Amino acid sequence: MAIITNQPILDSEGNYDKYGINLAVSPMWKEDSIGISVAMRLTPYRYNEEGKIEKLDDAAKAVVYGDATADMQNDPVLAKCVNDISNALQEFITQKGI
Numbered sequence: 001m002a003i004i005t006n007q008p009i010l011d012s013e014g015n016y017d018k019y020g021i022n023l024a025v026s027p028m029w030k031e032d033s034i035g036i037s038v039a040m041r042l043t044p045y046r047y048n049e050e051g052k053i054e055k056l057d058d059a060a061k062a063v064v065y066g067d068a069t070a071d072m073q074n075d076p077v078l079a080k081c082v083n084d085i086s087n088a089l090q091e092f093i094t095q096k097g098i
Helices: 068-074 076-096
Strands: 003-011 014-029 034-047 053-055 061-065
Touching: 003 034, 014 053, 014 076, 034 068, 034 076, 068 076
Parallel strands: none
Antiparallel strands: 003 014, 014 034, 034 053, 034 061
């Protein structure tokens, strides 16, 4: 699965225009509700002329929302992302009968 960046890294080796993503979505247990935290590591990569993957581990970006539930109130892009992930997980669990 290729996630395309709109800010590719260009260097002498080529155009690193894709991200490999490590994603962690975790519950935040509160006394009267459940929040969510989100952490992503975005590693730039590209396919070289031989079709092999080259990645830039040193250029990886961390995106962390310790309390995404609170941040979502003022960040509609984050809110849509979290809601889309939640909906996709719910669909998977429902369809798999888990």
